[in-house]
Amino acid sequence: MAEETTPLKVALLGAGVVGSQVARILSSEAEELRQRIGRPLELVGVAVRRDDIERPGIDPALFTTDAHALVTRGDLDLVIEVIGGIEPARSLLVAAMESGASIITANKALLAEQFAELSATARANAVDLYYEAAVAGAIPIIRPLRESLVGDTIRVVMGIVNGTTNYILDQMTTNRLSFDVALKQAQDLGFAEADPSADIEGHDAAAKAAILASLAFHTSVRRSEVFCEGITQVTEADIEAADAMGCVIKLLAVAKLNDDRIVVKVHPAMVPKTHPLAAVSGAFNAIFVESVEAGQLMFLGQGAGGAPTASAVMGDVVTVARNRARGTASFLSTGYTKREVAPIGEATSRYYIRFQVEDKPGVLAKCATIFGRHEVSLQTCQQSYLEGLGRTDGLTARLNLMTHEARENALQDVVAELREASFIGETIDYMRIEGK
Amino acid sequence: MAEETTPLKVALLGAGVVGSQVARILSSEAEELRQRIGRPLELVGVAVRRDDIERPGIDPALFTTDAHALVTRGDLDLVIEVIGGIEPARSLLVAAMESGASIITANKALLAEQFAELSATARANAVDLYYEAAVAGAIPIIRPLRESLVGDTIRVVMGIVNGTTNYILDQMTTNRLSFDVALKQAQDLGFAEADPSADIEGHDAAAKAAILASLAFHTSVRRSEVFCEGITQVTEADIEAADAMGCVIKLLAVAKLNDDRIVVKVHPAMVPKTHPLAAVSGAFNAIFVESVEAGQLMFLGQGAGGAPTASAVMGDVVTVARNRARGTASFLSTGYTKREVAPIGEATSRYYIRFQVEDKPGVLAKCATIFGRHEVSLQTCQQSYLEGLGRTDGLTARLNLMTHEARENALQDVVAELREASFIGETIDYMRIEGK
Numbered sequence A, B: 001m002a003e004e005t006t007p008l009k010v011a012l013l014g015a016g017v018v019g020s021q022v023a024r025i026l027s028s029e030a031e032e033l034r035q036r037i038g039r040p041l042e043l044v045g046v047a048v049r050r051d052d053i054e055r056p057g058i059d060p061a062l063f064t065t066d067a068h069a070l071v072t073r074g075d076l077d078l079v080i081e082v083i084g085g086i087e088p089a090r091s092l093l094v095a096a097m098e099s100g101a102s103i104i105t106a107n108k109a110l111l112a113e114q115f116a117e118l119s120a121t122a123r124a125n126a127v128d129l130y131y132e133a134a135v136a137g138a139i140p141i142i143r144p145l146r147e148s149l150v151g152d153t154i155r156v157v158m159g160i161v162n163g164t165t166n167y168i169l170d171q172m173t174t175n176r177l178s179f180d181v182a183l184k185q186a187q188d189l190g191f192a193e194a195d196p197s198a199d200i201e202g203h204d205a206a207a208k209a210a211i212l213a214s215l216a217f218h219t220s221v222r223r224s225e226v227f228c229e230g231i232t233q234v235t236e237a238d239i240e241a242a243d244a245m246g247c248v249i250k251l252l253a254v255a256k257l258n259d260d261r262i263v264v265k266v267h268p269a270m271v272p273k274t275h276p277l278a279a280v281s282g283a284f285n286a287i288f289v290e291s292v293e294a295g296q297l298m299f300l301g302q303g304a305g306g307a308p309t310a311s312a313v314m315g316d317v318v319t320v321a322r323n324r325a326r327g328t329a330s331f332l333s334t335g336y337t338k339r340e341v342a343p344i345g346e347a348t349s350r351y352y353i354r355f356q357v358e359d360k361p362g363v364l365a366k367c368a369t370i371f372g373r374h375e376v377s378l379q380t381c382q383q384s385y386l387e388g389l390g391r392t393d394g395l396t397a398r399l400n401l402m403t404h405e406a407r408e409n410a411l412q413d414v415v416a417e418l419r420e421a422s423f424i425g426e427t428i429d430y431m432r433i434e435g436k
Helices: A017-028 A030-037 A067-071 A089-098 A108-124 A142-148 A163-174 A179-188 A203-216 A236-244 A306-326 A363-373 A408-420 B017-028 B030-037 B067-071 B089-098 B108-124 B142-148 B163-174 B179-188 B203-216 B236-244 B306-326 B363-373 B408-420
Strands: A008-013 A041-047 A078-081 A102-105 A154-160 A247-258 A261-272 A284-291 A295-302 A348-357 A378-385 A397-403 A429-433 B008-013 B041-047 B078-081 B102-105 B154-160 B247-258 B261-272 B284-291 B295-302 B348-357 B378-385 B397-403 B429-433
Touching (some): A008 A067, A008 A089, A017 A030, A017 A041, A017 A306, A030 A041, A030 A306, A041 A067, A089 A102, A108 A203, A142 A203, A142 B142, A142 B306, A154 A203, A163 A236, A163 A284, A203 A247, A236 A247, A236 A429, A261 A348, A348 A363, A363 A378, A363 A408, B008 B089, B008 B306, B017 B041, B030 B041, B041 B067, B078 B306, B089 B108, B142 B203, B154 B203, B163 B179, B203 B261, B236 B247, B236 B429, B348 B363, B348 B408
Parallel strands (some): A008 A041, A008 A078, A261 A429, B008 B041, B008 B078
Antiparallel strands (some): A154 A247, A247 A261, A284 A295, A295 B295, A348 A397, A348 A429, A378 A397, B247 B261, B284 B295, B348 B429
16 A cells, blocks of 8 residues: 555644643654554644643644634644533534544533534534543543444443542542542542532533443433432441442442433442442543443543543544545444433432431331332341430431332332331431442 | 445354354344444355254254355355364455455454464455454453554553463462362363363463554564463462462463563463452453553453353444445554564563572572672562471571562573572472562
8 A cells, every 4th residue: 555645634622631642642653643544644733722821842833722713724634622611612623524624522521412413513524523532531432332342232331430539439438538528638639620519519420421321322312311419428427338238439420221211320329349340449430331242341541631531532533544544434423223311210229228216126117118118129137226325316226228129219209208207317318339 | 324225245154152142143133233234234154064953043044064155155245253263264264355255253363373464365355354352252452452542652461361261360369279179170160171271371362462462562473472371380389479479360461562572471470469450350351451641441351252252243243344334444454563572581570489598697698699690679578487497408488589670581590590509499489470
């Protein structure tokens, strides 16, 4: 094959944490990339908000504040978008595709909102749309889901996709810190933002859950369809209870087949210590997949950071550039079928529940009757005695229960009825259990 | 896009453990596969050695013992090869490609010998050659290495790629069985063959190491270039020593950058318990990757078995069929650069060594001098006293040493010199340590 020497023209949108690493690799690995692609890449412009900041390693002549003019110049082969957020990213990517450029993006927020629309635009313009970096940073998960497992039927995708919350829960577990202290520590170390709400409320994980669900189930799920609960309510007592049950608490993004529909949700969950996800610590991310034929799979790696995310971006750059060099585009919409997202009430999982009761004969039977009435069956039941036998409320014992697989609706009905019972304390803590 | 209804014609070579599962999925998931590909698949023939055996679920009219006639009929789109071994697999695949069919193969032995030749034939005939099932069964590793990480620089690929030996080492570790007893148990349970040599001598892992090295380092490594040591020499004392050093013993397939060359090897190694590979138990396989930008990654899953391997085959079937439907082939040779395989003597790792010494002043210094002379520096040194102080050989203490990173050649020189020393016992056990 004769080597083509005309460069493929590349525009970069954004020169922040990830963008600066992408620019560095494009420059330092230029010769290696040329060999892998079969043609050289030429960075022809970098769109930034301010072009008067010095950014070492990038030729200042490449900077422009007019991103729209850059993406519509008409001769671009690849546009790499690492600015994030919905706008102006969305308009710029649409304009770039309509001008004939293929897209590499790391923008999870945008994909979680506009996956179907962007896919349609890519298809209409016969260009590629790649986004490996949008979920779980450096972990190759998009290709495994979109290609390697495409001949199989996925039942569950379940992941630790937010490093900040995983670090906080890790510290709460390992060093028995409170949530507030662990969060402060994460902020001091730069693992959490000054405004940490996108992480600790689960919004970041929810955007990734939408993308994972879309890929795994060949459909199109929006962020707004994802049930989302963060980790701000996780207490030291929860951590201790999990430990006693042989579990650890992780913030999980979960997408599950539920008959013909799917459940897509983010919440803290107890995970058995024997499960592969339980050992994923610190800033690592991991995606666990269970499929009909392949069985259990797990993918582990660094979920954030400039260089790891840039690695994922560059993998897409080489793939898209190779397509471009051959005059093809390999983008395939995964959304060939619209699978309905089931309401959270229909989700099923095992549950852990604890509450205080009067230590009197018959109380356990009364509790069990409430569970039975809502068809929630109990797997284990531990009763422990509390200090202070002289307490006036008479609630001197604690029940720790684990249910078999049950419906969320049924569990909520049980909790509501327990709250009304005179022999049970007001505080009823429960947590979903995922994994076996 | 108008739906094309003409089926893509598929031939299956082999109807054993994997082939029968592939045939089952092609039939039971026909409608789902049609949706994912955009065209139906039609199984037009199954080549078997004997066509007088009943194979439930496959139309008997499809069977033929004339594989060559099947692959050269001229109208095939896809040929799936799951017969294994070098011949007749090689000739059949070449004939199939020359007749215009794209190939999906699970044949690690063939790829480890003929990767460059088969790649060239695929390219010359503009057909696809996919082989996800050839390494680590259901674990998607080929696409991550070939595509996701293609913009990065891989330093190390290191895997547990043989379930039989992982099961045996697991039993030796968990239940303190001897090698012989653990092997017998694996055979009784069907995890090991009656003739287990391909597994326990490391040959199976070595073929996979050759393929992994070829992919990770964009070159072409043959099985004969892979250094290979099996697990038959691993003793209960080794297992105990590993445990005392905070490690477990795993049979690893390792491919490492070594300056401009690569080291490719298979051997039992101590792996620190904190390393992600240490927790991979039983019949699971895992591939650990370390790259410049992405850092550490790991891929875990079932490494063998009919259904998991069929999952990997079917992922390739869909990908290749999609290419076929669009009239393209996306096969890319990774062997654009010929990286030399360094001799094993130039490999580096940490080492564990133990031997018995006289418990006299100055002995430790003499030992340390031998290490120093060969530029092997010691990381830790533990001395323990043996029972039987009255023993006549005077060797009453045991030294357990761990070295810093050292060259294999230098370590071998140290061991040879230790063997000559009068104050040291004849038995010198050592093992490589991989991972941090």
